[in-house]
Amino acid sequence: MKKNIFVFDLDGTLLTSKEEISPRTINAIKTLFENGYFIIIASGRMYKSTKLVIEKYFPFLKDIPIISYNGAYVVSHTGDVVFESDIEKKDAIEIIQEAKNENIHVQIYLNDELISDKDNAEIKQYSKHSGVNYKIINNLDEYILKSKNGPTKVLTIATKEKLDVFQEKMISKYDHKLNIVRSFNIYLDFLNKDTSKGNALKRIAQLYDLDLENAYIFGDSENDISMLVLSKNSYAMNNASEKVKCAAKNIAPSNDEEGVAIVIEKILSDISHY
Template sequence: MSYKLIVTDMDGTLLGSNHQVTDENKLALKKALEKGINVAVATGRMFDSAKSHTSFLGNKMPIISCNGALIQEAETGEVIYSNKMDSNVCLDIINILEKHNVFYQCCTSDTLMCKYNKEYLEKYKDIHDSMAKEINIVIKDDFTKDVLENDILKLIVSEENNSELLEKLKKDISKIADLEITSSWFNNIEIMNKDVNKGNAVSHIAKYLGIDKKDIIAFGDNYNDVSMLEYVGMGVAMGNADDFIKEKANYVTSINDESGVAKALYNLAGI
């Protein structure tokens, strides 16, 4: 089938385990653009971080960032869609997180605010150093003023060794307000406004580009990709995805380190 739009997640999908886009994936997406097929990324990352990994496409694409809370044109930065969280709701969530002493982050359109946690920051120093080259990172102990003065798009909670605590936090936070709570990795939960998800974001792009959802192929590997895989005409799960994600997809491709995005495009889209 000839698709009109390709949408791909980044980490665990378009990117290999070295956090870089594989050469084969680059080639396949470039060929898609040459054929007149639109390409977009849908990621939990922030806009600038996503853009830094997709410059090989010449910035000719919309970027869905923060799990769908923000959609921008890569080339111009024009905002297509934005859905910020209520400041007081954010503070209520942070109050719960503080009681459990977990590591958390608040995302704006251009800044990642990290709760100071020496152990966590030392463990993931390389990742934070890499991210600091792409986005503005602020590490501090109290976000109250920042939350009130900035538009928060997403909160991320990380807990390495206690999955039961993450489940408890989900339940406690869901009592505060009608929120969208998902996960992009085994050790985190991500919190946005209700109905902020990749599936709804792709629907906004489809309307923006005048494309029917049956003409869209999308790729993902984790729970925050499910809404997108279910929305489009062809949802493709990566070989490295959990079985639950694979069951929600129409097709399962190779793992991310084997350029599964490119391989599926060869087989399904005639790239």
């Protein structure tokens, strides 16, 4: 019999709007771990930022697969890189120019480093949110061209309303070659076309012979849809948008109501009574 699998997004799912994880939620995840269930963390964050959250709140989860950068960087339980993708340099430079034309903040991720050419409020806020330092350079285009590979991800930051318009425009122009998805209301991510949390999860499932159809998958943002649709046991948080809720089979209470913990407790109770 295959193990039960639990997949968790971080921001807006395990993390509250205050960017904390409650003791009740930590305890619920610890109970899963102690019962031998297979746990995967799937985040849009950088790998080092994802690791920081795990180390802070779930130090017992030392050896689990991690999906970071929305699936562009996937690491096995042993720390080996299972999958890595980047954006073609030409495409990345085009997106950067598009953002600058609209006066939208843009930053890139290369070799797990956060990089921009503007030291502004947006990157300071992002750096604080992710717990990761950033690097300011003179020219992003030149930096990309000189690098061995293209960026893992390009991120634009603006108000929700401004990004709604920008996202629509970018999808109409670049959807055939990039995966363009919101990871937060104010964050719009640009990734390699084949990169998504769902595709990363499929790779992990092949590696470990996992049954995704019955996996318990939790998420709240557009970047979680690709993995929520894979399972009949998927949960969108109540703080998710309607689009995300429609992709999931179930709705959990919100991230500020300890929704993940409530669902886990019920699942474990049902299993023990089975």
